[in-house]
Structure formats: structure tokens, C-alpha cells
Amino acid sequence: MSIGERLQSIPRWGVYLMLILVTSVPLFLPIRVPNKPVESTIDLYAALMELPTDKPVLIASDWTKSTRGESQGQFNSIMRILMRRGINVVFYSTGDPQAPRVYQDSMRVLNEERAVAGEPPYERWNNWVSVGFFAGSEAATNGIANDLRGAFRGRKDFAPGRGLIDVFESPVMRGITKVQDFPVLLVITGSKTSNITVERVSGKTPLAFAVTGVMTPETQVFYQSKQIVGFAGGLKGLYDLETLMEVGINTDNPNTVKSEKYGSIPGFPGQKNDGQGTRYYPTLHFAMALMILMVVLGNVGLLLTKSKGRR
Amino acid sequence: MELLAQANFWLEPAGSPALYTKLIFALLVGFGVIGLLMVAPPAARRPVVAFATFLAGLYWVMLYLWPVPIAREPGQLPRDGVESVGFFLKDINSDVVSFTVILTSFMLGLGIYSLMRIHVGRIRRHHEDAFFSWVLIVSLLLMVGFGYADWSSRLGERSALLELRDNWGFVNYARDFLFEGLLQQMDAAMFSIIAFFIMSAAYRAFRVRSVEATILLATALIVILSLMGAVAFEWDEGVARMANGNPLLLNLQLTEISQWLRNTFQTSSLRGIAFGVGIGALAMGLRIWLSLERTGGSA
Numbered sequence: 001m002s003i004g005e006r007l008q009s010i011p012r013w014g015v016y017l018m019l020i021l022v023t024s025v026p027l028f029l030p031i032r033v034p035n036k037p038v039e040s041t042i043d044l045y046a047a048l049m050e051l052p053t054d055k056p057v058l059i060a061s062d063w064t065k066s067t068r069g070e071s072q073g074q075f076n077s078i079m080r081i082l083m084r085r086g087i088n089v090v091f092y093s094t095g096d097p098q099a100p101r102v103y104q105d106s107m108r109v110l111n112e113e114r115a116v117a118g119e120p121p122y123e124r125w126n127n128w129v130s131v132g133f134f135a136g137s138e139a140a141t142n143g144i145a146n147d148l149r150g151a152f153r154g155r156k157d158f159a160p161g162r163g164l165i166d167v168f169e170s171p172v173m174r175g176i177t178k179v180q181d182f183p184v185l186l187v188i189t190g191s192k193t194s195n196i197t198v199e200r201v202s203g204k205t206p207l208a209f210a211v212t213g214v215m216t217p218e219t220q221v222f223y224q225s226k227q228i229v230g231f232a233g234g235l236k237g238l239y240d241l242e243t244l245m246e247v248g249i250n251t252d253n254p255n256t257v258k259s260e261k262y263g264s265i266p267g268f269p270g271q272k273n274d275g276q277g278t279r280y281y282p283t284l285h286f287a288m289a290l291m292i293l294m295v296v297l298g299n300v301g302l303l304l305t306k307s308k309g310r311r
Numbered sequence: 312m313e314l315l316a317q318a319n320f321w322l323e324p325a326g327s328p329a330l331y332t333k334l335i336f337a338l339l340v341g342f343g344v345i346g347l348l349m350v351a352p353p354a355a356r357r358p359v360v361a362f363a364t365f366l367a368g369l370y371w372v373m374l375y376l377w378p379v380p381i382a383r384e385p386g387q388l389p390r391d392g393v394e395s396v397g398f399f400l401k402d403i404n405s406d407v408v409s410f411t412v413i414l415t416s417f418m419l420g421l422g423i424y425s426l427m428r429i430h431v432g433r434i435r436r437h438h439e440d441a442f443f444s445w446v447l448i449v450s451l452l453l454m455v456g457f458g459y460a461d462w463s464s465r466l467g468e469r470s471a472l473l474e475l476r477d478n479w480g481f482v483n484y485a486r487d488f489l490f491e492g493l494l495q496q497m498d499a500a501m502f503s504i505i506a507f508f509i510m511s512a513a514y515r516a517f518r519v520r521s522v523e524a525t526i527l528l529a530t531a532l533i534v535i536l537s538l539m540g541a542v543a544f545e546w547d548e549g550v551a552r553m554a555n556g557n558p559l560l561l562n563l564q565l566t567e568i569s570q571w572l573r574n575t576f577q578t579s580s581l582r583g584i585a586f587g588v589g590i591g592a593l594a595m596g597l598r599i600w601l602s603l604e605r606t607g608g609s610a
Binding site (some may be wrong): 010014015016019023028033034035036038039064065066067069097101102103107108111112115116121123124125134135139140142146147149150151153154156158159160161162163164193216218220221224236239281284285287288289290291292294295297298299302303 | 325371374387401404405406407408409411412413414415416418419425465466468469470471475476487490491494495496498499501502503506509510511513515517518519520532535536538539540541543544545547566570571573574575577578581582585
């Protein structure tokens with residue numbers, strides 16, 4: 001077998017072994033990759049930082065642990081921003097029956113993190129409320145867009161010391177009658193619920209997304225047409241968000257992110273901003289480098305074989 | 312019409328005997344209708360299914376096409392027939408949505424029934440893979456049991472306390488172990504396997520066999536490199552130093568090239584695909600709604 005043929009037929013187990021190595025080793029090394037956040041994430045961060053603090057945010061949390069590499073980190077970062085700004089949150093899910101349990105567990109973990117940092121807990125019912133899962137994303141999102149009170153009617157959540165109580169009795173839902181009462185609808189998803197939300201809710205309240213890497217191209221379409229105010233796409237978007245949380249936009253920090261669209265928007269220096277994005281981004285780096293290397297090797301092999309054939 | 316929209320059959324206190332009576336009544340009626348449809352000859356069944364399909368679709372079509380109120384004041388009455396219909400469509404929206412959500416929820420029950428039918432059958436027949444059927448059924452029962460016990464433990468005064476792990480009891484830990492410790496981790500593991508397929512497929516398929524393949528490869532390379540923060544950062548910094556403020560040369564930054572590719576080619580291609588899919592879905596939706604699709608309307 002010639003070198004060209006060898007380069008084109010690296011056994012599958014060899015490729016898999018290399019992938020395991022390049023994705024595992026960086027997890028144990030403290031590497032901080034330089035970063036230049038993309039515009040869509042800068043817009044998302046700016047939108048989150050400019051939200052009024054007297055109104056709750058509506059979050060469609062439609063992810064489960066199958067996409068935790070990206071979605072878990074996005075959820076944590078977005079919630080850290082909202083918690084630090086004292087903004088209340090209303091959660092619902094239409095994408096997966098497991099999703100409510102996943103965001104409830106994630107809120108518990110974030111509260112444990114706050115307890116370690118000496119911060120007060122973000123209380124269920126008083127600071128955030130779970131409306132639960134709606135089967136049938138299209139119809140449920142349509143209902144939320146057209147008649148929020150009707151769509152959430154009869155939904156209950158745990159009130160401290162009182163058991164299950166109608167969500168509209170929660171202080172979080174005070175003054176909320178329609179989707180337009182929320183300053184933004186955030187969709188954190190690993191499925192197509194972001195597209196369904198654009199189709200049904202667009203124009204009624206500003207939309208912002210946190211999506212997985214594979215959904216970034218189709219979400220870019222909505223961002224370009226200004227149907228969404230901003231989005232974090234995949235691990236890169238998450239790392240961008242964590243970078244922005246550390247250095248802010250146009251601040252005094254020497255590493256601050258420069259943007260002509262905004263004035264000075266502070267970050268949260270000295271607080272826990274590094275999360276999954278910072279931890280996993282080097283791994284993505286090495287995996288992509290390996291992919292480029294493998295493609296180059298395959299093509300070099302092809303060219304060598306072709307040139308040998310011509311001779 | 313307004314009365315019909317305002318009347319709500321289900322507005323009974325939660326857990327009240329009246330609500331349970333209505334639920335049982337509705338379930339009996341529902342199963343009765345399904346049973347009747349199953350025994351009815353296809354010629355009799357077809358118009359019923361076609362009418363129900365048409366009625367279900369009609370509401371959404373009308374909600375989209377008919378003028379509905381967007382800034383209606385409480386207690387405001389319709390001025391004419393058009394407004395009456397618009398008010399009616401808006402008023403029954405939550406009921407239609409609830410009905411659709413409940414109907415979709417029944418699919419979960421259908422899925423469980425289907426799973427149980429297959430796996431209980433395998434166990435009964437002593438199938439060679441009956442062990443896995445046992446694993447599935449036991450896992451399902453454990454998850455349901457501990458899930459319900461965990462939920463029940465949160466009712467009442469302890470709900471706030473259980474938001475902290477320190478206050479958990481056995482059922483809370485068991486639910487967390489089954490859901491977070493096993494199910495979610497296996498879910499993530501299954502999904503991560505895709506990385507191996509992508510890597511293997513990229514190695515075998517991305518070959519410069521034609522001009523089109525070469526263009527695709529070059530484009531993919533630029534986009535992948537732009538996602539590698541260190542590469543993109545160093546490239547852009549290098550170009551910025553070299554450009555020395557020249558706006559034309561700044562376009563050679565990797566992130567600019569990548570953004571141009573995305574905004575110009577990627578989004579327009581995806582829009583084209585979306586339009587095509589949309590038109591196809593509209594045509595298919597019309598066929599199903601009007602029962603012209605034999606596989607959909609003649610069941």
C-alpha cells in the first residue's frame with residue numbers, strides 16, 4: 001500500500017482514539033483561549049444587561065442533559081446575569097417533558113453556588129416560578145402568544161410552606177397578563193422550539209436565544225432579519241458570554257470587548273464568570289484542529305495517489 | 312356565541328368530586344367514541360375523521376386569517392358580525408390550546424402502552440432479550456415511583472426546605488440518582504457519540520474530487536478556523552496590525568470573512584430551503600386538512 005493510500009485509509013478506531021485523546025487531555029489543563037466575541041452574543045449580553053429590573057423575564061427552557069455541554073453552560077451564565085441584576089424569572093418548557101426537572105435541578109445547583117459565595121438564595125416562588133411542561137410546542141407557544149393567562153391557567157408551583165399554588169398568585173407574576181408584559185422572551189433550547197417561538201411570538205415581545213452549535217446557522221437567519229435581538233450559538237457563544245461577563249463592553253478593563261453599537265456596559269469582575277464555556281472551549285479547539293488535520297491528511301493522500309496514477 | 316366562549320366546563324376546584332366526575336365522564340365518552348370508530352366500517356368512519364380534521368384545522372386557519380382584536384378593553388362588546396367572530400376566536404383560544412395540549416399529552420400514554428405491550432409480550436414468550444425488557448420495565452416503574460414520591464414530599468411545608476440538598480431524604484436522593492445520576496448522564500453519553508461519526512465522516516467525505524467539493528472544503532475550513540478563538544484572535548490581530556487602519560484590508564480579518572460567508576451565502580441558502588420546506592408543509596397541511604391525503608384522512 002502506497003503512502004497516499006495509507007493516508008486515505010486510517011482505521012476508524014485510530015480516528016476515534018485520537019478524538020478521545022484530544023478531547024480529554026485539555027479538560028485537565030488550565031488553558032485560557034484568547035477570544036473575540038461575535039456580534040450576536042454581544043447583542044444578547046447587552047440586551048440582558050439593559051433589561052428593567054422591575055419586570056420578570058419569561059424563559060422557555062427546552063434543553064436536557066443531552067446537550068448539556070452547551071445548553072447547561074448557557075443556562076447557568078444567563079441565570080447568573082439575571083440573578084446578579086435581581087431580575088425575576090418565569091420558566092416554562094415545550095420541547096421535552098424532562099426539561100422542567102432539569103431547570104429546577106439547575107436552579108438548585110446555582111443556589112448552592114450562591115450560598116458558597118455568601119449570596120442570598122434565589123427563591124422558588126418569590127424570585128422564580130416554574131409553569132411546567134406543555135405538550136405540543138406549536139399549540140402551546142401559540143397560546144402563550146395570544147392568551148398568556150389562558151395558557152397558564154390552572155398551572156401551579158410550590159409556594160414555601162403552602163404547597164402547590166396557582167402561579168398567578170406568585171409575586172413574580174404580579175402585573176403579568178400577556179406575553180407583551182415580559183421585556184424579553186429567552187429561549188434556551190437544544191431543539192427546534194426556537195424556530196416555533198419566532199413563528200408564533202415574533203413581534204409581540206423581544207426574543208433572544210441560546211442555542212446549540214448545530215442550530216446556529218438557522219438562528220443566524222432570524223438574527224440577521226432582526227427578528228431576535230441576539231443569541232448565543234453553541235460553545236463559542238457560551239464562551240463569548242462568559243468573556244463578556246468578565247470584561248464587559250467598552251469598560252476600563254484592558255481586555256474589554258469593543259463595540260461601536262453600545263456605550264459602556266459593565267461586566268461582573270471578581271465574581272464567578274468562568275463556567276463550562278471556559279472549561280470546554282479548549283477541548284472544542286483541539287477537536288476542530290484534529291478535524292482539519294484529518295481532512296488535510298485525507299486530501300494529501302488523495303493527491304499523492306492521483307499524481308502517482310498519472311505517472 | 313360569547314356565552315359559549317365564556318362557559319368553561321372544567322372550571323371546578325382542583326381535587327373536587329365534581330371535577331373528578333367530569334374527568335371520568337369525559338374519559339368514558341372519549342374511549343366510547345374511539346371504540347365506536349374502531350368497530351365502524353371505513354365508509355362510515357371516513358366522513359367522521361374528515362369532519363373532525365377539518366374542524367380542528369379550521370380554527371387555526373381562521374385565527375390566522377380573520378381579524379382578531381389586538382387591544383380589546385375588558386367588557387368591550389363586538390360592534391358587528393366580523394368583530395363577533397374575531398372576539399369568539401380570541402376567547403376560545405386558551406380552550407383550544409388546552410385541548411390540543413391535553414390531546415398531545417395522551418400520546419405519552421400511548422407510547423407507554425406500546426412499550427409495555429411489546430416488552431411484556433417478550434417476557435411472556437421468554438424471548439432471548441427478555442432481560443432487557445425487564446430492565447426497561449423495572450427502570451420505568453422505579454422512575455415513576457420515586458419521581459412521584461419526590462414530588463409528594465415537596466407538597467406542604469417542606470417544599471422550600473427541599474430546595475437545599477442538606478434537607479433531602481431517601482426518596483429525594485433516589486430520584487436524583489435515577490434522573491440526574493443515570494438517565495441524564497446516559498442521555499448525554501448517547502448524544503456525544505455523534506462526535507465520533509462527525510469526525511469519521513469528515514475524514515472520509517471531505518475530499519477535493521471536484522471544483523464544487525473544493526469550494527465547500529475551503530468555506531468549511533474558514534468557518535471552522537473562525538470558531539477557533541485562538542486562531543481567529545491571532546489572525547485578526549495580525550491583519551489589524553498589517554492594515555494599519557485601512558478599512559479595505561480590515562475585511563481580510565478571519566471573523567469578517569467568516570461573517571460575510573454566513574450573512575451572504577449561508578443565511579440566503581437557509582432562507583431558500585426554509586421557503587421550500589414552508590411551501591411543501593403548506594401543501595401537505597392543506598391536503599391533510601381537506602382529507603385529500605389518503606394516508607392521513609382515510610384512517
